[in-house]
Amino acid sequence: MSEQLDILCVGLSCLDIINEVSYYPEEDMDCRFLLDDFAKYGVNTDHLVEVGGCSCPTSCVILSQTTGSRTIIHANAGLPELSVDDFSKVDLTVFDWIHFEGRNVANVVKMIEVVRKHNQKHQDSKSITISVEVEKAKAELDALIPLPDVLFVSKDYAKFKGFSNMAETVEKIQTQAYPGCLVICPWGEAGASMGREGSELVKSPAFPPTKVVDTLGAGDTFNAATIFALSRGYSHSSSITFACRLAGAKVGVQGWEAFR
Ligand code: ADP
Secondary structure, eight states: OOOOOOOOOOSOOOOOOOOOOSSSSOOOHHHHHHHHHHHHHTTTTOOOOOOSSOOOOEEEEOOOOOOOEEEEEEOOOSOOOOOOHHHTTGGGGGGEEEEEEEHHHHHHHHHHHHHHHHHHTTTTTTTEEEEEEEOOOOGEEEETTOOSSSEEEEHHHHHTTOOOOOHHHHHHHHTTOOOOEEEEEEOOOOEEEOOOHHHHHEOOOOOSSSOOOOOHHHHHHHHHHHHHHTTTTTHHHHHHHHHHHHHHHHHHHSSSSGGG
């Protein structure tokens, strides 16, 4: 009779999460999906820079149906950041507002300079408002704080800087911001605050839906709604309330399909 053998396995335990799709996207097809989506929602992509020879940045998102929380696994295999040269090719005269995502810091600093120079050169026309969102908990984003006219500061970045609520964040960040900068801080279920040095802090509560379904993009929805309202001349108070209402409605539905 053979003897029982004990076998020791040495390695790593891993949770496999399997995404089943009807077919795997062919080369460039993921970019087509993105372009189709922009078109579907009426986003103009005339100034889009397409880069060949690298794969499309992709995120795999795990959404908790119980809490609406999200875990994001992101892969970006080699897509270069937008260059100052590419940005400089855009005719800025048609824009009233330019919003920058807080990333690609060295180049964005230079792009903001391009817009400031444009504003100086065209003092006879309405100047372009510059906004920036600092979202990720990264020290390199500090360099963007003193630059825009409107600054969105996320809860993640605020906590990373040691601030414990939105009022403290707005108050402390104002002292480092561009003169007259409007500092805006959304804070999940607590709503949002905005303020500019020398004027009173404006606040809005959150507007929770009956059931929180999908919080992915709540901050982006809030930012977009705030820019929409401010650029159309709404007051600070109406703008922040509108943005919290829209972001609250968004977290109650899956994706954005319901808003089309
Ligand atoms: P992010 O998605 O970037 O983490 P926040 O969590 O700060 O952004 O949310 C942005 C805005 O979305 C908040 O100011 C609030 O108005 C709204 N919001 C987010 N989560 C909820 C929620 N659970 N209930 C109601 N509104 C929410």
